[in-house]
Amino acid sequence: MTIHHRAAVLGSPIAHSLSPVLHNAAYRAxxxxxxxxxxxxxxxxxxxxxxxxxxxGDWAGFSLTMPLKRAVIPLLDEVSASALAVDAVNTLLLAPDGRRIGDNTDVPGLVAALRERGIERVPAAAVLGAGATASSALAALALLGAAEVTVYVRSAERAREMSALGERLGVAVRTADWARGAEALAGPLTVSTTPVGATDAFAAGLTATPGALFDVLYHPWPTALAAACAERGGTVLGGLDLLVHQAVLQWERFTGRTPGPLAAMRAAGEAALAAGA
Incomplete structure (x- = not known):
């Protein structure tokens, strides 16, 4: 078999990434x-x-994970409006003439994952964290009609960045101290964008039935916060939901084919996680 088309995921650390499993499953399907x-x-x-x-000509493109989503922007020839809006590129397309084109599939991926679970519109929401994924979450919430979003952050600088992004997106951003993050779960929707273990302490603070939680982690799963929300009857979405929806959009951009095989990608991801990949 001769390989004529290549793509890959770039980042550090990268050994844990499920992206190769998803994309290669789509090719096979x-x-x-x-x-x-x-x-x-x-x-x-x-x-x-x-x-x-x-x-x-050697590569169709690359998926980008941390810490490259913002670092890549000065190295690009063209950046989509959606990626510029959130200052984050997770998709790098390589044109035949060598031009580097940046895009963001995290934002539409988040929207698609929520809509798949019946969450079509949200009047208000909360975001835990303030990194690149949090910016994409804020943009996605704006597309879902959120008029106000509370962002729980650790630093004043990040609070200012998220407030400024909210102004550009037309969303009123209220920032709150990270230590109060457990209170976010009482609202209709919370998007957690933080690293493994960062929200574990909030799990013990849940008392009433929480709203929906979208925790962007997928390994280990469930997180302590996701498990606590599920036990109390809340709707829980995980990182695999985001990963497959943003990945199928990347796959479509890399290959030029639509629609991408979402079901095959999800099944491959579920199997890999079940096997401890």
Missing amino acids: LGLDDWEYGRFEVTEAALPGFLADLRP
Whole structure:
């Protein structure tokens, strides 16, 4: 079998990424045997050199995870309006002429995942964290009609950044101290965008029935907070929901084919997680 088309995920750390499982499953589902998707450990400092060494035509594109979603922007020739709005690129397309084009599928992926679970509109919501994924969450909530979003943060600088983003998106952002994060779960929807273990302490603070929780982590799963919400009757979405929805959009951009095989990608992700991947 000859491989003619390549894509991969870049980031650091990257060994845990499920993206190769999802994308390669999609190729197999549609018989695209000349496509291959891999992964590369690339730090922020190494990214310029990695991109400079690429030859036009060798790669369709790359998925970007932390810490590259913002670091890549100065290295691009073109950035979509949606990616610029949230200052985060998770999809790098390589044109045949060598141009680097940045896009963001996290925002529409978040929206699609919520709509799949029947959450079509939210008047108000909360976000735990203030990194690149939190910015995408805020943009997604704006598309779902949220007029006010409370963002729980640890630093005044991040609070200012999220407030400024809210102004650009037309959403009233209220910032609150991170230590009060457990109170967010009483609202209709909370999006948790923080690393493993960051919200564990909030799980013990849940008393009443929580609203919906979208926790963007998928390993380990469930998180302590997701388990506590589910036990109390709340609707819980996990990182795999986001991962498959944003990945199918990336896959469509890389291959130029629509629609991407969402069900096959989800099944592959579920199987990999069940096997401890």
